[in-house]
Amino acid sequence: MLTIGEFSRISRVSAKTLRYYDQIGLLKPGFVSQDSGYRYYEVSQLRDMLLISRLKRYRFSLPEISAVLAARDNGRLAELLKAKKEEFLRQIENQRHLLLQMEQDIEKIERCENIMQANYLVKTVETQPKTIYSLRRKMSVRDFAEAFGALCAGLEKSRLKPAGPFLSVYHDEEFNHECTDIEVGVEVSGGSGEQVRTLALGLCCFATHIGPYDDFTPCYTALMEWIEREGYTVSGPPFELYVKGCDDNVPPSEYVTEIYFPIKK
Template identity: 40%
Template sequence: MLSIGEFSKICEVSTKTLRYYAEIGLLTPEEINPENGYRYYSIGQLKTMLLINRLKSYHFSLEEIKAVLESDVDQSEEVLRSALNRKRREVQEKLKSLEYTLGQMSQDILNLEQGVPIMSYLDQIEVQLVETRPLNILSLRRMMSRDDYALGYGAYFGRLYEMIATEKLTMLGTPMTIYHSPEYDPAGNDTEFAIPIAKAVKGTRDLPGGLCAKSVLKGSYSELTSVYAKLREWIEHEGYVLVNSPYEIYVTDPNQISAGEELITEVYFPVKKK
């Protein structure tokens, strides 16, 4: 048996952290002396602690690690493999995002060295006035936080695709998202996921057509806030007002392209003259 201090030293984990792990049921001491409260860990628990450290280095949360450790013995390897695959996808997405950010920073530095203002890219965003046609959309509407967006887009559009396949419906366009909240709330925003279809069935509604200020983003979704800012500036400058919820149409499928620069997103702001 190892004292908590010895266990701490070998695994390079503070005794405070070990006590917290015991408190949340992640790793409890093999033995606690009832007289003095001293904690002791078995040699076998070294392997568990090393696994915890390894999974933490892979950016697993303590809750995720606990779920892996508590899985049935017969299924533990499969649970771990599935969890690692999921986390690898998350890390790959973060790497893509960091690579994009690094490229953006490099371009900003180059522009500044050449005397080009850092925000001049806003002047390159084009806005046009278009007349859209009414659409019949199959949709799901939810309150979504920022984290929900990252994890939920695929899930909710996946459910819509399943409904379309089950009901043998005909799609008339690519997926779209409609943002109904009047302001941004980190706790949750009123978001509608939709796909245009030919037939009106249960779960569908009409999306009215009409006059819209439209812009097209070719690149990462992280640039959408710039497009929204440009559209609002254009609407104000040209004497229009927003009359309905803005929406995005995803022309390209992010799962079918090799680089974020290939993404094409259309942004629509329904408007009318003041």
């Protein structure tokens, strides 16, 4: 067996960290002396420590790693690694978008332009009433995927088919990342029930945003500036129409979203 010091030296993990892993049940010593309290590890546990260190580098949380060690299931581990890989790919794409945006900002600054001046073409449209199937709930921005998953499950159960892009309506006056009154929905042809309603917002101004979902603020700002400049006021909740998105197998930099504000003079 190896003392905690020897195990620490070989695995390149501090004794303090090993004691913490013992405390939370992630990696318990093979033997603890009742007389001295010293921890001893089996040589075979070095493989477990290697796996823990590898998964930590892959940004797995300690509870996730603990579940992997408990299951000892290579099939499940492969699934988790594939999911983490997809998460990394999304992060890489987001970083690429940020780099592109940074390069554009540098070019604007070098031309003595305001980097916060967004070039959005704002248009007005008399929107027609839509029959939508929707779910409305208080949720955080992290809950969008779950909400749209529930929406699609409800559509299938109700035997309804989408007749247009998915959308979100923001009913709160203020936006709170952790808890906002949001309605997710999609236009349908016919249907009935408490989750089917008519969305009628009348005259709207709108602009098209191309890029990831977490970068809508410049578009919202351009719309509000236009509304004030043209002498309109907001008359209803804004909504987002996801013309092209994650279901279209395109990178986030190519997502197309139309953002609408109901308006009146």
